[in-house]
Amino acid sequence: MSMNFLQKNKTMILYGLSLAFLLYFLRWLELRVVIINNAFEIYAGIIAVLFTGLGIWLAIKLTRPKTETRIIEKEVYRNNDSDFVLNQNAFEQSGLSKRELEVLGLMAGGLSNQEIADTLFVSLNTIKTHTSSLFEKMEVKRRTQAIEAGKRQGLIP
């Protein structure tokens, strides 16, 4: 903040000096050149242009640090699947077979019965049998409930 103040003062001093210099330069011009009638507008124009430029320069100098910083938060999801370990105890408690657990995992991944069947190279009916029996063992009625329960019990990530 104090730096800013100094900077501003420096700029102001520069501005003052520039103004003084320009005025004296014009005065000098006035003395040197034969001034024709109605030449005032020419001087005024020159001054106008010069000081407009000065103003622009000033404004740019003063408002330069005014950069609007827009921060875009890009969310990066980490796959915490890596640090998943099967709750062996819960698995044994559940009474599920390895195959049924496997099916449950794929089910939780959002796969359809047909897709699970294709993945495991077995028939759709086989998967239906697996799901039916695992629903019974887990005491649920739907795959969504099975997924919910499975996650809660540490059976699936």
Add this chain to the structure above:
Amino acid sequence: MSMNFLQKNKTMILYGLSLAFLLYFLRWLELRVVIINNAFEIYAGIIAVLFTGLGIWLAIKLTRPKTETRIIEKEVYRNNDSDFVLNQNAFEQSGLSKRELEVLGLMAGGLSNQEIADTLFVSLNTIKTHTSSLFEKMEVKRRTQAIEAGKRQGLIP
């Protein structure tokens, strides 16, 4: 871009008009007031101040706020246990309505469409509509996929 161009032109026209007006104003002053010797510097000063101001105004108008877009990658760790807080950012990003998010939550709880309908005191068809639009927005095909995606994005616990 074309808008900017127009804006610039507008500013330029304003600038020209201001210059013309000021010059004529000063000319008028010259005619009206008895000009003492060495009064030139006073006029020059007035012009200088006025046009410096004009320059500053111009520069501010012309200098668009430089938007420095900084993309910050921010890792979001989900505590998918007890204390769940909705990822507001993800929610807004998803384009889901409040009701749709509500349905998604109940869906993840393992409820059937009929049960969700009963819970929210609306018809089964309404829930079907919600789920359909929700699937479309989330770019999924099944409820299990919606639940998976919803959990990953912090939309549901």
Add this chain to the structure above:
DNA sequence: TCAAAAATCACCCGAAAGTATGAGCGGTTT
């Protein structure tokens, strides 16, 4: 106040999920 978005509901139809039941095959256990 006016348009857009959200929420509500209905109907149809096909696909997917789930239920029930039966059965064959390879293992292990008793």
Add this chain to the structure above:
DNA sequence: AAACCGCTCATACTTTCGGGTGATTTTTGA
């Protein structure tokens, strides 16, 4: 060998889900 279990597959049937379409009402934002 008989009993049991896990895995496989099948048929038949019911329920649920999801897509498509269209409509009305309510809410909201500009």
